[in-house]
Amino acid sequence: MKRSIPDLLHAQQPLVMVTAYDYPGGRHAEAAGVDLILVGDSLGNVVLGYESTAPVTLADMIHHGKAVRRGAPGTFLVVDMPFGTYHTGVTDAMRNAVRIIQETGADAVKMEGSTPEVLQVVETLTRNGVPVVGHVGLMPQTATAQGGLRVQGKDDETARRTLEGALSLEAAGAFCVVLEAIPARLAKLITERLTVPTIGIGAGVNCDGQVLVTHDLLGIYEGEEKKIAKRYAEVGQVSREAIARYAAEVRAREFPTRENSFVMKDDVLGKLY
Numbered sequence: 401m402k403r404s405i406p407d408l409l410h411a412q413q414p415l416v417m418v419t420a421y422d423y424p425g426g427r428h429a430e431a432a433g434v435d436l437i438l439v440g441d442s443l444g445n446v447v448l449g450y451e452s453t454a455p456v457t458l459a460d461m462i463h464h465g466k467a468v469r470r471g472a473p474g475t476f477l478v479v480d481m482p483f484g485t486y487h488t489g490v491t492d493a494m495r496n497a498v499r500i501i502q503e504t505g506a507d508a509v510k511m512e513g514s515t516p517e518v519l520q521v522v523e524t525l526t527r528n529g530v531p532v533v534g535h536v537g538l539m540p541q542t543a544t545a546q547g548g549l550r551v552q553g554k555d556d557e558t559a560r561r562t563l564e565g566a567l568s569l570e571a572a573g574a575f576c577v578v579l580e581a582i583p584a585r586l587a588k589l590i591t592e593r594l595t596v597p598t599i600g601i602g603a604g605v606n607c608d609g610q611v612l613v614t615h616d617l618l619g620i621y622e623g624e625e626k627k628i629a630k631r632y633a634e635v636g637q638v639s640r641e642a643i644a645r646y647a648a649e650v651r652a653r654e655f656p657t658r659e660n661s662f663v664m665k666d667d668v669l670g671k672l673y
Contacts, residue, residue: 401474415608420438422467426469439479441482444456452540465500469505478508494524494530508530513542525573535580536580537552538581538582578598579600579601584604584606586603587606588606
């Protein structure tokens with residue numbers, strides 16, 4: 401049964417969120433019993449091969465969100481609003497968020513940051529019935545402006561800004577806040593100060609939940625290992641080895657075998673000559 405926002409707000413156990421980007425990813429996540437699925441703009445890195453999330457478009461998010469929803473009809477679904485879709489004013493942001501909800505069947509949208517402009521968007525969306533997940537700490541969409549993909553909140557200024565940002569997002573109406581790549585002690589403080597759940601990624605164990613990129617936890621994305629992730633399988637290696645075995649059998653004429661082939665009656669074949 402799909403979790404509702406009140407369910408998530410009053411969960412007795414840590415919330416489990418994973419990313420998914422397609423139909424089988426959604427099916428597997430739902431079958432595993434996760435609480436939330438995020439169609440993250442991280443698909444730019446792990447699915448589309450971009451170097452950052454910035455090139456991901458609204459059309460990309462809708463396309464992949466629809467596929468995930470078909471695979472996971474019974475799981476609370478959050479879809480990222482990609483870079484540029486909520487930065488040009490409240491009207492544009494509202495239009496884009498409504499498109500995501502209507503066309504993907506998502507239960508909520510997520511956006512990064514806590515600037516006054518973003519807070520105005522969060523307030524407007526939530527006031528008009530669009531649930532919003534906030535995001536502070538490391539923000540991949542604008543990581544260049546943050547000095548790159550690095551831990552945030554390690555000094556007084558950025559720690560205070562991160563805390564104040566999370567509090568402001570809750571005040572604006574966000575029902576949940578993602579904390580990415582911040583010190584565990586800061587994440588614990590933020591979690592204690594907020595009344596809505598926090599979901600951490602690289603933010604320690606004291607958040608109200610955790611999220612990981614599925615391609616990282618399954619070992620599908622085989623780039624540099626990330627401190628914020630844990631690999632629970634080596635699906636990439638298994639996949640590569642399976643394809644290599646298939647290629648070897650084809651070249652040796654060991655595949656397909658009779659079991660993989662269809663037969664016809666001899667008299668039918670004779671009529672063709």
